[in-house]
Amino acid sequence: MTNTTRRLILATGLALAAAPAFAAQTAAAKLSAEDQALVDKATAYIQTLGSAKGRFIQTDARGTQTQGTFYLQRPGKARFAYDGPNGLLVVSNGSSVNISDPRLKTFESYPLSRTPLVLLLAREVRLDRGVTITGVRKLADGFSIQAVDAKKETRGRIELNFSSGPDLVGWTVTDAKGAETRVRLVDFEKTSGLDPKLFVLNDPRRRVGKP
Numbered sequence: 001m002t003n004t005t006r007r008l009i010l011a012t013g014l015a016l017a018a019a020p021a022f023a024a025q026t027a028a029a030k031l032s033a034e035d036q037a038l039v040d041k042a043t044a045y046i047q048t049l050g051s052a053k054g055r056f057i058q059t060d061a062r063g064t065q066t067q068g069t070f071y072l073q074r075p076g077k078a079r080f081a082y083d084g085p086n087g088l089l090v091v092s093n094g095s096s097v098n099i100s101d102p103r104l105k106t107f108e109s110y111p112l113s114r115t116p117l118v119l120l121l122a123r124e125v126r127l128d129r130g131v132t133i134t135g136v137r138k139l140a141d142g143f144s145i146q147a148v149d150a151k152k153e154t155r156g157r158i159e160l161n162f163s164s165g166p167d168l169v170g171w172t173v174t175d176a177k178g179a180e181t182r183v184r185l186v187d188f189e190k191t192s193g194l195d196p197k198l199f200v201l202n203d204p205r206r207r208v209g210k211p
Helices: 003-011 033-048
Strands: 051-059 063-072 077-081 089-093 096-101 108-111 129-139 142-149 158-163 170-175 181-192
Touching: 003 063, 033 142, 033 158
Parallel strands: none
Antiparallel strands: 051 063, 051 181, 063 077, 077 089, 089 096, 096 108, 129 142, 142 158, 158 170, 170 181
């Protein structure tokens, strides 16, 4: 995987499994009753989230920004299409996360269960199971939840950001070297009737009809 591809995928929180492990995982936080209430609030929100679409703005550790369009359909499905005729395409079909880079002519696939995206797309969202909550931070207009994979199958840290509503407004992924990549969601809109083809991405290098 190239550094460019890895940086883009990390932005959506999809390929932390490919990163080296931390020397030590962060310990679970002792949540106050108020913090636990925010975790419960975020869990209930995600659980009731069906289909949504909008735009995302990604900022990597060097301050470089890229943009694109996203679609979500819980459970299991998501699409992140980076702008440009040769933009990166990241698609979760419910079981695997597939990444196509037309410019580099690469195609990669990861089990959804081994990516942080499963936090948002699982059929049953349980932030108290499978992940370790390492902190809850109150913001001026909302709150954030920091978590790591409790099973240590997915490496790195993810911080989910919510408005006070709550609404999901973005996330920050920290890789094994401490570099942060931020994603901000804009024009977030709950919707319905998304085309199932949005969540299909096959390896373009395979010739149609070839067994």
